Amino acid sequence: MIQLEGVTLSYGVEKETILILEGVDLxxxxxxxxxxxxxxxxxxxxxxxxxxxxISPSAGTLMLEGADMKDMKQADRQNYFRTNSSSVYQQFxxxxxxxxxxxxxxxxxxxxxxxxxxxxxxxxxxxxxxSHRLMxxxxxxxxxEQQRTSIARALLTSPKILLCDEPTGNLDTKxxxxxxxxxxxxxxxxxxxxxxTHDKAVAQRSDRIVHLKDGMISxxxxxx
Ligand SMILES: Nc1ncnc2c1ncn2[C@@H]1O[C@H](COP(=O)(O)OP(=O)(O)OP(=O)(O)O)[C@@H](O)[C@H]1O
Numbered sequence: 001m002i003q004l005e006g007v008t009l010s011y012g013v014e015k016e017t018i019l020i021l022e023g024v025d026l027x028x029x030x031x032x033x034x035x036x037x038x039x040x041x042x043x044x045x046x047x048x049x050x051x052x053x054x055i056s057p058s059a060g061t062l063m064l065e066g067a068d069m070k071d072m073k074q075a076d077r078q079n080y081f082r083t084n085s086s087s088v089y090q091q092f093x094x095x096x097x098x099x100x101x102x103x104x105x106x107x108x109x110x111x112x113x114x115x116x117x118x119x120x121x122x123x124x125x126x127x128x129x130x131s132h133r134l135m136x137x138x139x140x141x142x143x144x145e146q147q148r149t150s151i152a153r154a155l156l157t158s159p160k161i162l163l164c165d166e167p168t169g170n171l172d173t174k175x176x177x178x179x180x181x182x183x184x185x186x187x188x189x190x191x192x193x194x195x196x197t198h199d200k201a202v203a204q205r206s207d208r209i210v211h212l213k214d215g216m217i218s219x220x221x222x223x224x
């Protein structure tokens with residue numbers, strides 16, 4: 001589905017070049033759940049940002065469904081990422097002035113009429129168990145409810161790959177388990193998932209753990 005070969009990312013800060021990712025090789029197969037683990041600053045979020053198209057590698061190859069990203073027109077590339085991948089964040093990133101329903105509808109508001117999006121959004125809100133919270137605002141929700149709202153929002157575009165950055169980082173154990181159960185169901189239904197986390201309980205649900213250290217993949221362990 002997505003292959004990274006020798007992906008390197010560096011930033012120029014003042015006169016220095018800082019290497020954030022170095023020669024990352026990673027093959028993400030359709031339907032698998034990969035967990036990225038590694039110390040703080042090892043490059044997990046940066047790698048997710050490369051996978052979501054937010055950052056382009058400085059060197060190396062990113063193959064999207066067999067096509068080299070470098071050979072794609074910018075509009076095709078943007079369209080690929082917009083329609084194939086969605087992200088979930090530790091801080092939820094819901095818009096405070098909008099209701100649960102409005103937040104979940106947001107990704108498609110620029111592209112479709114609201115009347116066309118509303119029923120899909122409501123189905124997803126039901127899916128994450130929040131139908132009774134439709135018109136509530138983020139500040140009226142618990143952390144777990146906010147994260148379930150953000151997952152519903154991420155699913156609105158029917159992505160093939162879900163990229164999650166510390167999705168349970170702000171949650172207590174019960175809410176973490178709810179989110180993990182939801183992610184596991186989505187995975188069983190065929191969604192490809194990549195999660196960056198420090199939490200071993202999250203990693204245990206995945207097919208594969210990829211360890212990052214200083215921007216390099218240090219090992220990959222296959223779980224039974
Ligand atoms: N725009 C930038 N300019 C310069 N350095 C950056 C930039 N973005 C990230 N970095 C650096 O890249 C390194 C990797 O950051 P990243 O956020 O990917 O790590 P991480 O593994 O996700 O960390 P954490 O577990 O703390 O979230 C860090 O040293 C960070 O300071």
